[in-house]
Amino acid sequence: MGAIKRQNGLNKEKSEKLYADQQKLLAKMQREEIPVILGNLIQHPDKSFHEKGVDVRIAVEMIRFAREDRYDVAYLFSSDTDLVPAVEEVHSFGKKVVYVGIPNGQSFGLSKTSDYTILLREEDVLPFFIASETKKL
Numbered sequence: 001m002g003a004i005k006r007q008n009g010l011n012k013e014k015s016e017k018l019y020a021d022q023q024k025l026l027a028k029m030q031r032e033e034i035p036v037i038l039g040n041l042i043q044h045p046d047k048s049f050h051e052k053g054v055d056v057r058i059a060v061e062m063i064r065f066a067r068e069d070r071y072d073v074a075y076l077f078s079s080d081t082d083l084v085p086a087v088e089e090v091h092s093f094g095k096k097v098v099y100v101g102i103p104n105g106q107s108f109g110l111s112k113t114s115d116y117t118i119l120l121r122e123e124d125v126l127p128f129f130i131a132s133e134t135k136k137l
Helices: 012-033 052-068 081-091 106-111 121-137
Strands: 041-044 049-052 071-075 096-101 116-119
Touching: 052 071, 052 081, 071 081, 081 096, 081 106, 096 106
Parallel strands: 071 096, 096 116
Antiparallel strands: 041 049
C-alpha cells in the first residue's frame, strides 16, 4: 500500500480522514505482527492518486521468501496483473499461491496463474472490523 501523506488546501479534510484510516489499519496490522512495507503515492494531473513501486516490492518479497523456503503457500492480496510473472516464478520453487481479491476488481490473469482464488465481498470482511471495534469497548 502507498503511504498517505497529510495535505493542506482544498483536500485537507479528505486527506486527514484517509491518513487517520490508514494509521488505524497499520496499527491493527502491527498488533497482529503483520509486516508492512509502504510504497509511494503519487498524484496525477487529474488529482487522482496512484501507488508506485508496491507491486515490485511484493514480487521481490514473494520470490525471496520462496527461495529461502520461508513459506509453502503465499496469500497474495493484490489484483495487480504485473504480479503474474512473480507468481510463475514462485511456482518454480514448488510453492503455492492463493490470490485474494474482490469480485468487481478481479484479476483474471492472477486467477488463472494462482493455485486458488478467493474473492472477498464486503459482507465477508465487515464482521471482523465490527468485532474488533466492539472488543475495544
